[in-house]
Amino acid sequence: MTTTPAPVIEAVQLDVSGMTCAACAGRVERALNGLEGVSASVNYATERALVAGLSPDRIDEAVARVEKAGYGAHPHDEADDAWSRRATEVRISSLRRRLLISAILTVPLMDITIVLALVPGWRFPGWELVCLLLALPIVGWAAWPFHKATLRNLRHGTVSMDTLVSLGIAASFGWAVATLLFGLGQDGAGYWLGFGVTPEGANSIYLDVAAGMTTFQLAGRYFETRSRRKAGDVLGALNQLAATHVRIRTGDTETVQPATTLHAGDVFVVLPGETVPADGVILEGAAAVDTSMLTGEPVPADLAPGDAVVGGTISTNGRLEVRATSVGAHTQLAQMAALAEQAQARKARVQTLVDRVTSYFVPAVIVLAMLVVAGWMLAGTSFEHAFGIGISVLIIACPCALGLATPTALMVGIGRGATLGILVKGQDALEASGTITTVVLDKTGTLTTGAMTAHQLTPADGVAELELLGAAAAIERGSEHIIARAITAAAERHGIELDPVEGFTAHPGRGASGQIRGEEVLVGNRAFLLEQSIAVPAEADALDGGGVDQAVETSVHVARAGVHLGRIGLRDAIKPDARTAVRALHAQGMKTVLLTGDTPAAAASVAARLGIDTVLAGVMPAQKADAIRSLQEKGERVAMVGDGINDAVALAAADLGLAVVSGSDIALKSADVILVRDDLAVIPDAIGLSRRTLRTIKTNLGWAFGYNIAAIPIAAAGLLNPLIAAGAMALSSVLVVYNSLRLQNFRRSGGD
Known part of the structure; x- marks a missing residue:
C-alpha cells in the first residue's frame, strides 16, 4: 500500500505577536527552525515569520511551537490582515x-x-x-x-x-x-x-x-x-493597487469576474477610467494610459495595439482589449511588493x-x-x-x-523634526544617516513639480502667440489629458476667451480635433499632423530636436484649416529651491545622483541645471532598487529621495529612504523619513537632524x-x-x- 505524502507548500507566513526586541525575533526563529525540515526567517519590523518546508497539516504545529516559546502566532491572510492589526x-x-x-x-x-x-x-x-x-x-x-x-x-x-x-x-x-x-x-x-x-x-x-x-x-x-x-504597511498598500475584478471577454461576451480567476492567455477588456488587472499586450484599441503610479512620470503613455501594458496602471480615455501575459504573483506590481518585503526584512535584522x-x-x-x-x-x-x-x-x-x-x-529629535516638517519613523533611519555618502534623487515630483506647464509658445509667421494658445486651448478644453489641462491653464492665465468647439474628437495617443467657426483645428504631436497631410515647417522640426533644454519639453503642434499655426512647448518645471537643496547636500560632503525613468537627454538637462553629479536615466521601476544596490556594492551608503509608487522598492532598499509627502501613500510607507515641508531644503535638514540625533x-x-x-x-x-x-x-x-x-x-x- 502506497501512502501519498502531504503536499509541501513553498512558504507560509505567520503573524507573530508579543515580540519586544530583536532578541525575541531570534528566539521565535530558533523555535520554528527546531521543526523537522523547516527553514524559518522572522522579520521583527513587520512581525511576520516566513516558514518554508511545511505541509498544510503542520501549520498548527508551527503555531503551537511559537506559542510554546511564549509568543502568539496566526497564519497570515493576505486578504484579511485583521489579526495582526488587532x-x-x-x-x-x-x-x-x-x-x-x-x-x-x-x-x-x-x-x-x-x-x-x-x-x-x-x-x-x-x-x-x-x-x-x-x-x-x-x-x-x-x-x-x-x-x-x-x-x-x-x-x-x-x-x-x-x-x-x-x-x-x-x-x-x-x-x-x-x-x-x-x-x-x-x-x-x-x-x-x-x-x-x-x-x-x-x-x-x-x-x-x-x-x-x-x-x-x-x-x-x-x-x-x-x-x-508602520514598517509592514507597504505590502498592503501595494496590494491595494491591484484590480479586484476583471472584465473577461469570451467570444462576443464580456463577464465581470474576480481578478483571481484570470489566467495567462485570457483576453480582458479595460474601459476608460478602469485599472488594468494584469500585465499583457494590447490587441485592440488605443488609449493614454496613466503609468504615474509605476513610472512617476506625469505624461500618460500613448499605447496602441501591440504595445505592452502593466497591471495597476489606468486607461484614462480609451477602451482596450488585452491578452494577459502575467497574472497574480507574476505581475510587475506583485514583484515590486515582494522586492519591498525583502528589502525591509534585510533592514529589520x-x-x-x-x-x-x-x-x-x-x-x-x-x-x-x-x-x-x-x-x-x-x-x-x-x-x-x-x-x-x-x-x-x-x-x-x-x-x-x-x-x-x-x-x-x-x-526629542522626532518632535523637533515634526516642527521642521520632518517625520522620522524610527532608529533604523538614524543609524543609517550617520554613514550616508550618496543621495539619490528622483526627478518627477521630487526635484520637479510633477505638473506640466506651457513653457514656450512658438507661433508660425503671421500668427500671434495668443491666437496659437487660444486655438489649442479651445480644442483641449474637451479633454482631461494632463497636456490638455496644462494648455487650458495657460490660456486661463492669459485671460483668453475660448471659442466654442463643434465636433470634438479625441485621437488617443495622437491628439484631438474639432471645428472652430467652421474651420478644422488639429492639436497633437508632429506625427498626428503629418498623418493629416499638414506640413510642419523645418524650423518647427528643429525645435523638437534638441538642445538640452528642448529635450525636456513635450511638443504640441496646432493646425487650422490645413495650415500649421505653431508649436507649444510644455515642461515639467524644476522646483525653485532644488538647486539650493543640492548645494546643501554637497556642503554636507555627499555625492548626488539623479535616478529617473525619463529620457537621458531630459535627465541630463535637469542634472546640469541643478549641479547633480551623476545621472541614471531610463531606469524602469523594478530596476530602481537594482540601481540602489549597485551603488551599495561600490561601497556607497545610499539615501533615496522619492515620491512615487515606482520609488517604493528603491526607498525600502536604500540605507535611508526619504519620501516627499506630496507623493504616493506607498512611497510614504516604504520610507524611513517622511518630508512634510514644501521646501526641498528639508532634504539636507532631515539628514542633518538624523545625524545629530544619532x-x-x-x-x-x-x-x-x-x-x-x-x-x-x-x-x-x-x-x-x-x-x-x-x-x-x-x-x-x-x-x-x-x-x-x-x-x-x-x-x-x-x-x-
Whole structure:
C-alpha cells in the first residue's frame, strides 16, 4: 500500500505577536527552525515569520511551537490582515493605559518620597505606607510587560533588557519594602563617598526609583511599538493597487469576474477610467494610459495595439482589449511588493547597539551583584549589610539611564523634526544617516513639480502667440489629458476667451480635433499632423530636436484649416529651491545622483541645471532598487529621495529612504523619513537632524555605560548604600535627558 505524502507548500507566513526586541525575533526563529525540515526567517519590523518546508497539516504545529516559546502566532491572510492589526492595536492600547496610569501616580510619589525621605522633620505617621500604596500599582500592574518578558526569558534560559528593567524595578521596590517592614539597612553604615551618613529611614526613596524607571521605560516601549507598526504597511498598500475584478471577454461576451480567476492567455477588456488587472499586450484599441503610479512620470503613455501594458496602471480615455501575459504573483506590481518585503526584512535584522551590548551586560551585572554579596559575607560582614551592597551594585547598574538614552533622544529629535516638517519613523533611519555618502534623487515630483506647464509658445509667421494658445486651448478644453489641462491653464492665465468647439474628437495617443467657426483645428504631436497631410515647417522640426533644454519639453503642434499655426512647448518645471537643496547636500560632503525613468537627454538637462553629479536615466521601476544596490556594492551608503509608487522598492532598499509627502501613500510607507515641508531644503535638514540625533544617542549611551563602569566598582566597595546609588542613578538619568533636550536647538537651513 502506497501512502501519498502531504503536499509541501513553498512558504507560509505567520503573524507573530508579543515580540519586544530583536532578541525575541531570534528566539521565535530558533523555535520554528527546531521543526523537522523547516527553514524559518522572522522579520521583527513587520512581525511576520516566513516558514518554508511545511505541509498544510503542520501549520498548527508551527503555531503551537511559537506559542510554546511564549509568543502568539496566526497564519497570515493576505486578504484579511485583521489579526495582526488587532494584536498590534491591543498592545499599543495596553501600553498607553499603563503609561498614563504610571505617569499620573509617579508625579505625587516622587514629590512625597524625595521630600519626606531626605527631610526627617517633615515626615508624618504612616508616610511610608502612603508611598507604598502609590508605588504598588506602578511596579506591579504598569510594569507587568517587563516582568512577563523576564519570566518568559527565564523559562528559556535567556536574558534581555527587559530582564534588567524588571530586576531593577523589583530590587528597588523590594528593598524599600524590606526596610519599611524589617528595618534593614538602618544602622547608618552607608556613606556617600565619605561625606557623611545618609538619613535614617531614607531607604524608602527606592519607591521613587522603581516608579520613575517604570514610567520612562513604558514611554520608550510605547513610541517604539507605534513606529514599528508602520514598517509592514507597504505590502498592503501595494496590494491595494491591484484590480479586484476583471472584465473577461469570451467570444462576443464580456463577464465581470474576480481578478483571481484570470489566467495567462485570457483576453480582458479595460474601459476608460478602469485599472488594468494584469500585465499583457494590447490587441485592440488605443488609449493614454496613466503609468504615474509605476513610472512617476506625469505624461500618460500613448499605447496602441501591440504595445505592452502593466497591471495597476489606468486607461484614462480609451477602451482596450488585452491578452494577459502575467497574472497574480507574476505581475510587475506583485514583484515590486515582494522586492519591498525583502528589502525591509534585510533592514529589520539590524539590531541596535543596546540590544547587542545588553546580551552581555545584563547577565554580567546580575552575576557581579551576587558575587559582591558573597564576597562581603565571606569577609565577615552581616547578611543585611552585604545584601545592601549587592542591591547598590544592581541599582547603580540598573538601565534607567541606559534605557532613557535612546527613547528620550528619539522623542526629542522626532518632535523637533515634526516642527521642521520632518517625520522620522524610527532608529533604523538614524543609524543609517550617520554613514550616508550618496543621495539619490528622483526627478518627477521630487526635484520637479510633477505638473506640466506651457513653457514656450512658438507661433508660425503671421500668427500671434495668443491666437496659437487660444486655438489649442479651445480644442483641449474637451479633454482631461494632463497636456490638455496644462494648455487650458495657460490660456486661463492669459485671460483668453475660448471659442466654442463643434465636433470634438479625441485621437488617443495622437491628439484631438474639432471645428472652430467652421474651420478644422488639429492639436497633437508632429506625427498626428503629418498623418493629416499638414506640413510642419523645418524650423518647427528643429525645435523638437534638441538642445538640452528642448529635450525636456513635450511638443504640441496646432493646425487650422490645413495650415500649421505653431508649436507649444510644455515642461515639467524644476522646483525653485532644488538647486539650493543640492548645494546643501554637497556642503554636507555627499555625492548626488539623479535616478529617473525619463529620457537621458531630459535627465541630463535637469542634472546640469541643478549641479547633480551623476545621472541614471531610463531606469524602469523594478530596476530602481537594482540601481540602489549597485551603488551599495561600490561601497556607497545610499539615501533615496522619492515620491512615487515606482520609488517604493528603491526607498525600502536604500540605507535611508526619504519620501516627499506630496507623493504616493506607498512611497510614504516604504520610507524611513517622511518630508512634510514644501521646501526641498528639508532634504539636507532631515539628514542633518538624523545625524545629530544619532550622535546624541551615542553620547547618551557612552555616558550611561561609562557611568556604570565607573560607579559599579565604587558600589561594590561598599562606599554607596542603596539610597545614594539610587540618587546617583537619577542624576545620570537627568544628564541623559538634558543632553537629549539639546536637540530642540537644531535649526533648519537658512534659519528657523
